[in-house]
Amino acid sequence: MKLLIFLFLLFSITLSQCSLSANVPADGDGVISDNEFAEFEFMDEEDPISDQQSNANYQHNEQQQKEQRNDEKIDQFNDHNSKEEQIGKRADENGAEKSARSEGDFSFLVDEEEFDEFPAKTGEEIDQTHKGEVPVNKPPKPLTFAEVPSHFRSNWSSYQVELIALLIIFVYALNYAYGKTKNHSIAHKWFMDNRERLEKQFALVGDDGTSQENMGGCLIRETDFSYSVWCTGRIGCRSMHSQIKLFKRQDLLGMVIGFVRPRPDNVVHKIDLDPDEMDSFVLIFGQRKNVQKTVKEMHDLSTYVTERKNVDKVQLPASICVFAEIAETIPAIIDASTLQFLKKCEKYVEYIHFSDQYAGAKQPDDQYVRLPETHPTLVFSYIITDDNEEGHLMDSMLLNFTFFMLDKVRRYRLSKEGKAKADKKRQNVQENFLKLTHQQRQEAAQTRREEKTRERKQRVIEEEDPDRQKRLERLEQKRDAKQKQPKMKQFKIK
Secondary structure (H helix, E strand, C coil), X not given: CHHHHHHHHHHXXXXXXXXXXXXXXECCCCCECCCCCHHHHHHHCCCHHHHHHHHHHHHHHHHHHHHHHHHHHHHHHHHHHHHHHHHHHHHHHHHHHHHHHHHHHCHHHCCCCCCCCCCCCCHHHHHHHHCCCCCCCCCCCCCCCCCCCCCCCCCHHHHHHHHHHHHHHHHHHHHHHHHHHHHHHHHHHHHHHHHHHHHHHCCEECCCCCCCCXXXXXXXXXXXXXXXXXXXXXXXXXXXXXXXXXXXXXXXXXXXXXXXXXXXXXXXXXXXXXXXCCCCCEEEEEEHHHHHHHHHHEHHHHHHCEECCCCCCCCCCCCEEEXXXXXXXXXXXXXXXXXXXXXXXXXXXXXXXXXXXXXXXCCCHHHCCCCCCCEEEEEEEEECCCCCHHHHHHHXXXXXXXXXXXXXXHHCCCCHHHHHHHHHHHHHHHHHHHHHHHHHHHHHXXXXXXXXXXXXXXXXXXXXXXXXXXXXXXHHHHHHXXXXXXXXXXXXXX
């Protein structure tokens, strides 16, 4: 380490001596003198010629140095420009490559319709924006605004659809209010006109069905076109339900259909009798169209009755037809007084239905598990007459005829032959029903047995223990063999 320091000091001293020797000025003859004070001696001497030469040399050297600096600056500027041009070319090439790559890779993101006011830029415009230059020979696009349509116009023709919709809604609401009020007035008027006659036949008229006390005079509104009156308190009669079925005047579409197929207002009296108050027979007569429709819909009529065409002795009107279970009930029920009433009120009577096996509307056969409950019932369907003096008289005649037929049916009894036929018919219906249901029950039982057998076999297959699986297989084989054996009865002979 000391050796290195010593060498460094020696080297520095040598350099300093060399520099001093180089700075020593020469004497007048151009020979360098070794005099240490020569520098001061030359400084003291005044030589005008040498001073002028030195000044000229100094100026010439400075001028050369300035020219050299200018040349260097020019070279540096040229080099810088060339480098910038190269960098710009590379940037253009890279930008072109990137734009081509982006156009190829992200072309699906380009949506020309996304911005209407900002169209896509071209390649030249992108280059000019990168270089910070403004497009040449292209004036700026003027700012435009989209034309917004005016929503508030003074011309009412623009709102034709809205006006038509409002008109339809207004007409529908007006028709609903009118139809609802009209139906209520018709039902209320019928009830008030016939209330006195009903009160003569029943102890309670117009029961609401909810109050604990006997409060009458109640007209129950079921719907806007259906009203009900409940009456009770008569010998041999459980109750009478008078249902007023009116035309759907509150429905605008129903009103339009009503002009094509008019439907009148009607009232249906359904009287439930006490057991044993009526003999065993089923009978219906009335307008042919209404009777045939009712026979198809009701369970008891479709089961027991058949059409009776040889009724010339009764001399019924041509529009009246009869469906009966037993032929002897026709002349007994449709006697001279009934025939006179039918001829007089033919257009106001829809149908009259008597049945001791009344069970309501007919249901599909597969829905019957057991025979439906039946009870003796009388049904009278009339057309409500017009609002005039003749109409009031006709309403009273129809209601009086209802109670007249009620008393007649309660008094009527079949002959022995007719009673035997009726009982046999009911027994056959019950047996046929039991056979049908027995077959259905057998099919259901067979289905259940097959399902149980399938479950047992599946349990044997899924058993993991081999010993237990073999035991279950043996039990299953024994069960199958037992089922295949013929069933024989054994008798002991003594």
